[in-house]
Amino acid sequence: MQESISWNGEELSIETGNWAKQAHGSVVYRHGKLVLLATVCAEKEAREGQEFFPLTVDYREKTYAVGKFPGGYIKRENRPAEHETLISRLIDRPIRPLFPEGYFCEVQLLVTVLSADPEKTMEGHAITAASAALAASDIPFLGPVAGVVVGRKDGAFVADPDTSVIEEGELELVVAGTKDAVMMIEGAAKEVSPEYFIEAIDFAHQKIKEKIVAQERLAAKLNLKKREVHLRKPDEELRAAVREFALEKLRQANRTPNKQERGDAIDQVNKAALDFVREKLANDTSRDLDASLREIKGYLHELEYIVVRDLIFGEGVRADGRKTDEIRDISTELDVLPAAHGSAVFTRGQTQSLGVVTLGTGDDYQRIEFLSGEHQKNFMLHYNFPPFSTGEVKRMMGPGRREIGHGNLAERALRAVVPSKVDFPYVIRIVSEILESNGSSSMASVCSGSMAMMAAGVPVKGQVAGIAMGLIMGDNGKYVILSDIAGLEDHFGDMDFKVAGTERGITAFQLDIKVAGLSVAILRDALAQADRGRMHILGKMNEAISAARPAVPENAPLVMTMQISPDRIGELIGPGGKIIRSIIERSKAELNVEDDGTVTIAAINKDRAEHAKRLIEELFREVEVGQTYTGVVKRITDFGAFVELFPGKDGLLHISKMSKNRIQSVKEVMDIGTEVTVAVLGVDSLGRVNLILKDLADSMPPGSFDGGREERGGDREHRGGRGGGRGGDRGRRH
Template structure:
């Protein structure tokens, strides 16, 4: 059976081809929007995975360079590990889908979204979220709640659904909204300081469009969907659970009301040991089940404490932020550093300035080819007091770094204002809630310390949520710490300035957020953000007026675009010679703007003079200090600028009659000459005696 189903979204056709590809997958579809096509395959294991206490869902997003007519770079010439963008898109698919699977479902589920054709007007990542939802709904996998996803832009102060490439260039907002037909599941946003009211309206605008996509999916599901399997859900034996509860519930409750985190953890470890000693003989093979019951008890107690008793584990008010401290310049040889501490969360960010040639080259399917502002985030094991092998960044680290980068992008000065590549590295030194938002704050401090003229400081905060089972009751909390994040229902991260929002990322563990919750979280985040910005401003009010003495200095000049070839030379021979002689870095733009970077000012000035000489036009009447390069019977050839030489006829060498050229000049002499003529063949005629005469007149006037 092969079916093609279509609907219209934002005036363009969304099409699903089902039943003609991937015959051995549980479900395989082509989903297309314009000329953008994503292949989606969904499969699940027959039985639950043994020995796990989580749902093993795997979302893969693969970018094929043939989708944009590219051949991969490098020696191997094939796609390798996922790009950072592909990882971010996979996370964006995972977050709204994961909470909608049945609780206790522990079968391996894999959804693979392969981008096979890309039209830049229609984003494949948005299409992949919709495709993953459709494939799961059509499959036999126990997934019954479809989600729709759209992007929202603001062009000429109007909201636009799924903006095209040119509209995205003009848009002040890059927003992704994913929702069911009842509640919002996920939001990703980057914007140019968007006001809270405008951001809320944009989210709601996208929400309404998501409902249309969900309705379309439900129609497909009802008509073509496979019969859903009845899953084997993991559940702890009721007798065991009751015995563990009876034994330790009161002890756990007493411990969870301890406000000091370290003391609470120590006492909790002691309770766990008592439980282990009590049940290890009766239930020797049920250690994981006992741990599951203990987790459920802690969760119940903390959620009840927050929702019904209006009390936080550390005793704070619901809108209270933990103690904050800010420091700058703590590392002596780096270009800029910021240390931000909020409670037991601490992040150090280090700023490094480089040449424009240090910009990151991007080899992917998007239209973006490079970026000069880079943000990296590291989360080592010591940040939580644990031990584990140190490996490369995982998906979480890449996601957190991208979020902090997104929050600061609108504030970074343009290349014309600040001709540097900027790299920030956020090192998480201690983690107890929202290190990604702490890295925004630490990065602001580092940029200011480095002397980067950012538009204004930015800060970030994470908001949390606790809801009742039926979602009828909810409480929003500000500046969530680890225990509230662990047992809560939402992680709503908002970064921005005093003017507005620059980045949002939220996901949920429940079946979505209400409109009221979104509104409340945005308002609470603004209040907290302004409080943190006051702390940052008290530490450092403005960018330092001078760069670090260890940072390279950049000098700029402009030349005519048709002179670029003279600076570069055949095979780069000329520019490489300049670099070798001066030790500088040189970047040349297509419009003729040249950037020279060096730690030594004199070396930079020397390089600029060489380039200026290479590109200057020789003008009649000007005097030059040139070098004699060749001597003939009828005169001397003098190089007045690099690659440009003219002839001083023997009659123009001196005021008196010259019998032999060598009587006046020798090979290698530096002499003053005046350009007296440039003939129609471009040949330059020079005069030494006219240059001497003009110099004498000038000296006489000065005297």
């Protein structure tokens, strides 16, 4: 069974009932050369004592999808790459809120790329395919949803554009939603205005509706009856008893401004409520006491939800005493790590990020393998969230999905102001160490990373600040928007909308919600309030440091670049790497050569870097007839000596041109390693250089430097052309 629509001039089809039929729902999603298999399975019953919805979403790419072998030693797909984890999160976030409340059966949703078009953006198609699998199943789901990627080309928004549009454009926006509302937003931009951003979201939502049509038609054809699920229903008698005992006590506890003190006060109320109910049910044999106590924790959580929201709606005051648009106190510190290239601490309320910048050379870039090929990453931000930041004891492991996602968001926020490699030829790594967390640690990472780059002398365009916005939805369409949300408001609120940018505009954004969608009007109000908050934060950051320092620190490597013709890269490399190794040995600098002819020179001081640059310039300069050079004897034959004038260029000093007196052997006057000063008699049509000792050249009459052929032996054996003759040819193919 199949449904299709026209999408970007090609058929977009969703088919079910042919592949993966034992899955509870499966679809084959096709668009041009792109083929995705999306499957979903769900347990029939929830596990005993399950207290949350266990949804697992995995997006995986197969390298055979583009006719490639996996990279590395093990030739099979292994753990997911970072970009696969990020797309898995993009699928999860709009789908998770649309399962029925109280549905705790475990669900596993898999999206696999079987055939790919590297030119196509993937995220919007992957979200849509995942939703289609749920629509083609009997699993209860309040969808469908669809996703699109939005770029801009020739002044117009484009849905699911080619990757080149994203790479060259000013916007990369992923939007997911139902036909009625927006569910999720993520992306980056080059300092765009809030109005521009809203227009892009509105455009995306209209395109989302087109993708939903195909899913609805397919579901109508299937006419599947959704499975009956026994949603967990509350014990109303017990619920009422807990409410009567704990509601007012929780109201007082939640007015405690400090997070830890508030948590302690709430814990005391919860413990007292458990003791109260345990005593109340001690003689009630009709109830399972352990099960009842587990239920009570859920009822107490409901009461805290009510208390937090009532306080905001009723009094316009938040748990920590702030007004709805008030930003927590901000403090900043610079240069806190003397051995690092740049460091800064940004503290906002009880959220604190240590940003550390390391400047590297060309060899420090990260290689990333995509289906479209291997890419180099010269700017990266890594986010660490240790358990002590929330006062907890947890097992220390590698970065999880949360750390990868938060780091990616902060990285995209800062990327818009990072200078080009031509202007600043360093590899830049930022690490954000979260020292304390109570809401919006990813946005604190943006702030600390921005200041740390300025402290390290990275010539960024300006400061970047981030803010997290919240939302409390009320009855009859009423709502309250919260600026700079704390962890409590994130947990009990309906929206987490992170916005980062400069004074000129937005650079990154991420939206997650817990309701069935948001209108564009709410998003517009949230953006306007976020804009005011961001300007306040930028002001505080600029008080600490408002412009990049004029130079990188002394302990950072000195990096410079120069450009050579890509056709002459082999001449720099030399046969077997001989020439480039010689330059490295002589200058004590590091060299990195890219395919476009960009040569990056890195050294511990300016003298070494300049020395390497001079050697490269000498390598590519032309030998001039009549010019004098001081070189080193590299090889001796019966008929003369080959003198290296500069790396990659040598000439023949014939035995007859070594002395005023006749000599029987070259070794009478010089040996390998002897430094001699010579003049160029001539260069023939093959680029072979004929030399004469400078003292003899000085006594020659005018007109003697005519480019004549070398002596007979040199004619046969001289290999003094650029790159070492035939060896140089091999070098150009290096």
